[in-house]
Amino acid sequence: MSSPIPTAPSASSAAAPSAGAPSADAPAAPPVLAEIVRSGFVEGYHRGSMVVTAADGSVDYALGDVDSPIFPRSCNKPLQAAAVLRAGLDLGGERLALAAASHSGEPFQLELVERMLAEHGLRAEQLRCPEDLPLDREEADRRLAAGHSASRVAMNCSGKHTAMLAACLHNGWPLDSYLDPAHPLQRSTVETVEQAAGEPVAHIGVDGCGAPLMAISLTGLARAFRTLVTSPAGSAERRVADAMRAHPEYVAGTRRHDTALMRAVPGALAKMGAEAVQAVALADGRALAFKIEDGGTRALGPVLAAALRRHLAVDSGLPETLPLLGGGRPVGEVRAVR
DSSP states (O other), rough: OOOOOOOOOOTTTTTOOTTTOTTTTTTTOOOOEEEEETTTEEEEEEEEEEHHHHHHHSSSEEOOOOOOOOOGGGGHHHHHHHHHTTTOOOOHHHHHHHHTTOOOOOHHHHHHHHHHHHTOOOOGOOSSSSSBBOHHHHHHHHHHHHHHOTTTTTTTTTHHHHHHHHHHHHHHHSSTTTTTTHHHHHHHHHHHHHHHTTTTOOOEEEEEEEEEEEEEHHHHHHHHHHHHHHHHTSSSHHHHHHOOOOOOOOHTTTSSHHHHHHHHHOEEEEEEEETTTTEOOOOOOEEEEEEEEEEGGGGHHHHHHHHHHHHHHHOOOOOSSSEEETEEEEEEEEEEEE
């Protein structure tokens, strides 16, 4: 039996605020999306917010704050890839999927990044993403064992950065400043995000890869993913969605839940982002977006699987629990509760 989800104490039972305690007008804690159970004891919770939109884009289910802006992190990548196409770059197939990717650093992904750089006469040194090891731990260990070090190509956003540079070359735009928010490509990206989400970008920050990052609400994010799958065939947004769905292994990797979901559910489009953001759209336009407040990505898979089943009647085949180990053996789990 699931342990009860904690609620805030009533005003009559709450203790007087202590020094350093949140003020009375501090925002309420987000709802619990998953609980952490070890040896039959609930030792913690992952809280967050979630929205499910109907095929017409209207809100069908909301939990927590789905209207305030968040940074979608890498959930922005399909829209950034659409902006590259709008800028006139001719990409398709695996290359376009890789432009929207947070790749795992598997050999087939890195080889394609290198090929794309060569095809456009670019060099890895021109990428402005930081040097990094592969996102996938197994791939990182293999590269280190083989004597490789961190590199820009191995960084999970290298496909996106390669596509951005290629778009700049195509248009005669400056290469050195392609990450400047005032650059023509980045201004076009803001417009692409706003049109897809149906709301203005609330803030522009800097993502982990150095690229501009556009803040929108969870509701806007769900609607943006709906736009990707329901736009007319041949449009920039639809071309990105079609490439990602046809080549999901280039979007994530062979051991990631985005890939597994897109393979298991025909027409599904899925993309996760850092700080535990997830967006999904189904072929009929229904969509889902959520963020786990503490950024705990271990809960993403279970919460995603449960939300798809409970709110969209979709059996993704993904597990709704994640094992917790003690002494090298399973002693508990992270389990979705919404």
